[in-house]
Amino acid sequence: MERESPTGPDWDRLYEFAASQEGLFTTRQGAEAGYSPQLLQHYVRIGRVRRIRRGIYRLVHFPAGEHEDLVAIWLWSEQAGTFSHQTALALYDLSDVLPSRIHLTLPDSWRHRRLRAPNVVVLHYADLLEAECRWAGAVRVTSPTRTLNDCAQAALSPDLLRQATQQAMHRGIVTGSLPLVEEALKPFGGLGT
Structure with a gap:
């Protein structure tokens, strides 16, 4: 070099x-x-x-990356953001979700900043614990459990939420109960098998 x-x-x-x-x-x-x-x-x-x-x-001469678009958003967030919700589902390859927008969770202290987020970004605010975060290549993403709970609270389609939860359990990337997911799915026949 x-x-x-x-x-x-x-x-x-x-x-x-x-x-x-x-x-x-x-x-x-x-x-x-x-x-x-x-x-x-x-x-x-x-x-x-x-x-x-x-x-x-x-x-210019660096090979194209798989998640280059996400890295650009993460750098825009001064490396403070964590990809979450449907974006995290897609990164984990859980369900058939095809998010049209990128979901990014920023620290709660950022809530009052006058941010001009890129058009494709949906901002969420929460102070995440380290245990609630993982790395997907060069970007931080919410853990599978946190992701499913976020999607349940954000009223993701019951079919997609059920599918994502079943896939996560089948792959062993979540264990134990998911009360927020179970509560969200109760009116729609529950988690199923």
């Missing part, structure tokens, strides 16, 4: 950031690697990096 002068931009450091984030990095991470906003704009002009959205860039 190219390495600029020891006091200037450090391509290896920038690459380290991007490599752990499916080829993406933020303006802040670029600055930590010695790249000014002006130098990043120069690299955009010469085709070395591509601007994904305000403050988020992609190394």
Whole structure:
């Protein structure tokens, strides 16, 4: 890899950031690697990096990632967001859900921020415990149990909720009872078998 002068931009450091984030990095991470906003704009002009959205860039020659769109949203959230609800179901491959929007849970302290969320994002707010989170590649996702409970509280279609719960239990990724799910499904014939 190219390495600029020891006091200037450090391509290896920038690459380290991007490599752990499916080829993406933020303006802040670029600055930590010695790249000014002006130098990043120069690299955009010469085709070395591509601007994904305000403050988020992609190394052009980095292989495309499976969840690159989610990584961009996660970086937009300053790495504080956790993918949840239907998005988490899709990441776990539970049910036939095909979310049209990306569900992201931010810390409750973010509730009063004046955020301009990307159009495809639905924001939720909760202070999640570490035990309620997992990693799916480069992004954080709610645990299967938390995901099912969130979907139950958000009134996900009973058929999809039942299917997701049955699949999670069959695969052994949730154990024990799920009172919120059971309560949500009670008017629709329960969990079934």
